[in-house]
Amino acid sequence: RVQERISNITSILQEAISGIKVVKAFGMEAYENEKFRRETEHHFKAVLRQVRLNRLSSPLSETLGVMVMAVVMWYGGNLVLSGSQLSSEDFIRFITFLFIMMEPIKSLGELNNNIQIALASGKRIFEVLDTPPAIADKPDALKLEGFREHIRYEDVHFRYTSKGKAVLERVTLDIPKNRKVALVGSSGAGKTTMVNLLPRFYDVSGGRITIDGTDIRDLTLHSLRRLMGIVTQEVILFNDTVANNIAYGTRDYSRLEIEEAARLANAYRFIKEFPEQFDTVIGERGVLLSGGQRQRISIARAILKNPPILIFDEATSSLDSESEHLIQEAVENLMKDRTVLIIAHRLSSIINSDKIVLLEEGRILSEGRHEELLKKSERYRRLCELQFNG
CATH class of the missing domain: 3.40.50.300 (P-loop containing nucleotide triphosphate hydrolases)
Structure with missing residues (x-):
């Protein structure tokens, strides 16, 4: 949605600038300004919605990470205390490894946001690139060498x-x-x-x-x-x-x-x-x-x-x-x-x-x-x- 709004804003600007003489001649400056303002307002709301979702995903991932760490420490601690299945050295090594992995795992959420933005842009680009040409050569088209008659x-x-x-x-x-x-x-x-x-x-x-x-x-x-x-x-x-x-x-x-x-x-x-x-x-x-x-x-x-x-x-x-x-x-x-x-x-x-x-x-x-x-x-x-x- 954000990419679509950016495209609309660009289109409005291009039309207004290329047709600036007509806009001035008919006294439509206020109309064009209002049209641009409405579109930028829609863009602002779409960006705000996206930012809220992004900011919401970060606390959720942090909370989930803390909960996972607490469960692991509780369960691993019990295994160490029982002395039967896990040594304290192995438990410390596992916890250290888990802490090291937490940051890359959390960054996957941010990466997903960037991927979604890229996919939205790519979809619009490939809609154009994949459109078959209205006029195309036949598979067995002939090459015209010259004009004679x-x-x-x-x-x-x-x-x-x-x-x-x-x-x-x-x-x-x-x-x-x-x-x-x-x-x-x-x-x-x-x-x-x-x-x-x-x-x-x-x-x-x-x-x-x-x-x-x-x-x-x-x-x-x-x-x-x-x-x-x-x-x-x-x-x-x-x-x-x-x-x-x-x-x-x-x-x-x-x-x-x-x-x-x-x-x-x-x-x-x-x-x-x-x-x-x-x-x-x-x-x-x-x-x-x-x-x-x-x-x-x-x-x-x-x-x-x-x-x-x-x-x-x-x-x-x-x-x-x-x-x-x-x-x-x-x-x-x-x-x-x-x-x-x-x-x-x-x-x-x-x-x-x-x-x-x-x-x-x-x-x-x-x-x-x-x-x-x-x-x-x-x-x-x-x-x-x-x-x-x-």
């Missing part, structure tokens, strides 16, 4: 829970190699879910996704994901140097290659302004960087990996117009001879795509180039009018 979504259905609402329904899409395919649609249309299914962050509920005709569920996760570079809206950076964050997940890259990736992502200039440049530690989750800077570091990471398949999930949505324009130029150069699946709320960044796929409520409403969709899709025309005409 196309990616296909074949009648794909997906639900996040077995009884939940369908997020994707009957989605069929062909993505030829070296083509740029953009997914557009309103929030909740299923765009992000579609790209998350490709690296198998989730498995499809129905249908299948294939690469060169092979179901991705029949491939090893490592060989599948090795072919992909991913830039998401929620950028994950580590409390490490800029260079190590760019080179994360890659090996044997020189500083020159890291710097070139930063240039292509329009990150080189602001990195050089740091006191230690590429050796600057950027803090947990990149807290010392702005949102746009974090985004560009993430793009540089994908560029350095140099994968045949690129996934951009709203990669430029948090950047200012100037940065987006510069990055878009770099991305256009990068996408040559690569297959790209991109999501963007700004249609201006994807109008030159080889194919634009319009999603609505988990279904594909229409697909084609920008000019084709303007002619045949009223929904797409409305999206364009809203963005380009204000």
Whole structure:
């Protein structure tokens, strides 16, 4: 119980600190303080209960030890006095040995308390470690050596829970190699879910996704994901140097290659302004960087990996117009001879795509180039009018 309370306190602190701006913006300081106070009070009571039990066990063990010693001395003394079975020398040796053993025996009670604490902690740890992964390789999974022809979504259905609402329904899409395919649609249309299914962050509920005709569920996760570079809206950076964050997940890259990736992502200039440049530690989750800077570091990471398949999930949505324009130029150069699946709320960044796929409520409403969709899709025309005409 004590270990559970400590875990709850840690969780409350982590949430409050990571979301401190939201807490302050909504004036919830008092609420968070009260929530923390209640949990620490529960923890205090649990610790107090544990201390009472520990303190009670010590007098009991002392009393039991005295009683055992008294019985032994009474019984042994009678045997010595009778002179028939036990000599006084043997009795003294036995009593001395018993006194020596008393302290280690009493310490077993304290050891038991420590063992119980360790068992409680171990139970919670192994509950996590023993949880089977939701996505795992098949015993006979194949190793994907490369990407040659196309990616296909074949009648794909997906639900996040077995009884939940369908997020994707009957989605069929062909993505030829070296083509740029953009997914557009309103929030909740299923765009992000579609790209998350490709690296198998989730498995499809129905249908299948294939690469060169092979179901991705029949491939090893490592060989599948090795072919992909991913830039998401929620950028994950580590409390490490800029260079190590760019080179994360890659090996044997020189500083020159890291710097070139930063240039292509329009990150080189602001990195050089740091006191230690590429050796600057950027803090947990990149807290010392702005949102746009974090985004560009993430793009540089994908560029350095140099994968045949690129996934951009709203990669430029948090950047200012100037940065987006510069990055878009770099991305256009990068996408040559690569297959790209991109999501963007700004249609201006994807109008030159080889194919634009319009999603609505988990279904594909229409697909084609920008000019084709303007002619045949009223929904797409409305999206364009809203963005380009204000």
